[in-house]
Amino acid sequence: MPRKPEKIPEEFKTYEEAADFWDTHDSMDYIDNLEEIEMEVNIQKKHFLIEVDMKIAGILQESARKKGVSASYLANELLHKQLADAV
Secondary structure, eight states, rough: OOOOOOOOOOOSSSSHHHHHHHSSSSSGGGGGGOOOOOOOOOOOOOOOOOOOHHHHHHHHHHHHHHSOOOHHHHHHHHHHHHHHHHH
């Protein structure tokens, strides 16, 4: 006899908690709990390659690690602020 899947929590406290749940549970066990939705996605993100001095890249990566963000995110934030101040 197949075992009954664990109940899905009403609410997850964090994204990490939700991720942990779904990392250890098969969504197909909950197919009756899921509902179909329609959504439109318009992704317009572009990536650019910019050469950066190796020392600066190291400082950026270490700074990003300490802040808990990606180096790409931190670089974007720093450039945004610097360029806004320059205008």
